[in-house]
Amino acid sequence: MGIRAHRVKKLEYADHTLFKRGAGNLGDFLEDHEETNNQINGEGGQIEFPFSVLKEALEKAEELKLDDYDIETLKAEIDTIEKEGKDDDDYIIYHLF
Numbered sequence: 001m002g003i004r005a006h007r008v009k010k011l012e013y014a015d016h017t018l019f020k021r022g023a024g025n026l027g028d029f030l031e032d033h034e035e036t037n038n039q040i041n042g043e044g045g046q047i048e049f050p051f052s053v054l055k056e057a058l059e060k061a062e063e064l065k066l067d068d069y070d071i072e073t074l075k076a077e078i079d080t081i082e083k084e085g086k087d088d089d090d091y092i093i094y095h096l097f
Helices: 025-032 051-059 068-083
Strands: 037-041 044-050 091-096
Touching (some): 025 037, 025 044, 025 051, 025 068, 051 068, 051 091
Antiparallel strands (some): 037 044, 044 091
16 A cells, blocks of 8 residues: 555645744744654745644743743644644644745
């Protein structure tokens, strides 16, 4: 059986940005997490990781020295994803461009 390629018909981005690459500890944590599938090359690409990684980042906010903006953005992102019915094991994808 093999892996099949499917054409993407629609790609819809969220209304906000979670983090800016290279501008803080949140992005570094998410990009470098052991469960992250990091497909960033040069200035763009994508990362994906289980929803639980976002929750872990919030739990480690003090250790990561996240500022108030990052914490509030992270809380809002988690709240939105929970309302979408995602489980901790569901992978979340972020495009960086």
